[in-house]
Amino acid sequence: MLILALAALSLDFLVGQGALVSFGHAAHLGIGAYAVVLASMAGIDDLIAQALIAVAAAALFAALTGYVSLRASGVYYIMSTLAFGQMLYFLFVSLSALGGDDGYTLSSRSRLLGEPRLTSDFSFYYLCLAVLALAYLLLVRIASSRFGRVLNAIRQNPLRARALGFRPFRSQLAACVIAGAIAAVAGTLLANQSEFVAPAYMSWQRSGELLVMTILGGVGSLWGAVLGAILYLTLEEALSLLTDQTHVLIGPLLVVVAIFGRRGLAGALAPKDLGSGA
């Protein structure tokens, strides 16, 4: 739950601050997860080292795909992120050395600072919580920085931003890299949690789920995405006791949020949103 909240948080940064609706964000989650697999195959079993590899790989992927996708805007941008996400998905499905469609089972959780400190679910939980809190503080900080202001200005009025001399492409590309890198960290945690990695982590359905969490929580508030993830996963769990078709019930809820309160749960709880960078 905390791990998907982290991924939703990074997506909210992209959507809420940059108005960049990505339908391929789970790709970075998958990159992070497979980075753990590949690193442990190569004998690197420390979580921090693995996370650094994951961040570097996802940042590169985000930069390359963003470089192409950002040439398009609106629905074409969304389609292009979806296409890149699916490309990566099918690439990993076809890689039989990594288990292909069936996935890959890790022999154990990663070590932290040389010791197997994460074997208990308890300590792993607190690690995830700490990473989530850190990422939240980092993104809030970035949102209110000079860079964040330009990103928000582009979202509010791209023409005005250009007339001031800003180049939207550069700022948006940087935002893609930041969001991709944080999602990759979530991916490394996800791989460790289940000790299993599969291409399904980066399927477009997963990207869609992340968007649902972000929208439920309220776009642009960052902490809303965390709430949205918790709400979504709790609902899914709770409703599954009643019916197999949980999405029949979550769907209408999403429509209600989309129509009545674009700021979602966060907007309902606090009138002042953080995205304005004040």
Add this chain to the structure above:
Amino acid sequence: MSPPLLHVEGLAKSFGALAVTDDVSFSVDEGRLVALIGPNGAGKTTLIDQLSGAPRSDAGRIRFGGLDISALDMPARAELGFARSFQIAAVLPEYSALENVALAVQARSGSSFRFFGRAAREERLNAPARAALERVGLLDRAGDPAGELSHGEKRSLEIAIALALRPRLMLLDEPFAGLGAEETRAGVDLIRALKSEYTMLLVEHDMEAVFALADEIGFWSTDA
């Protein structure tokens, strides 16, 4: 004699079969306020758009400070010292008036790839922004979201944003459009006060305002 700051030659733009601007030529000398007047629909806003860099012109040359800038895009021209006000006020609605202007100060100062310091706490951005707001008489609204300002206040905010860029040339697209008599008078007074410091190109159809302000006036013929 030094060459004019802005020299426009044979500028043209068509949308489909409609020639909106056609063979427009004029120049603006440093320190002057040049007004171009013409009826609505004559292509005044299109001309300002072409000068600031979007859309691209179909034909013609623009020289700025002796440099041919015809091929430069909007951000590049902004960096060279173009600042424009928009006829339909284009402020950032979620940001406060102060933040709108502080962003312009930031644009001028460069370094917009700083990811950590809180921009809202930077006095280096806020002090010049407050000064610009004071200049246009909007200081008491500094903390209010720009989207909640009145039409007239938004126009003033546009001017403050332009001032904060410390431009070499201000392009003002009908700064008095939609203003009441009182507000127009205040606006004319403001621009008159700024005239001695900035080179300005004004397009406007309020004749009275134009005659009160302009050093030179160009008329738009609508025989096209």
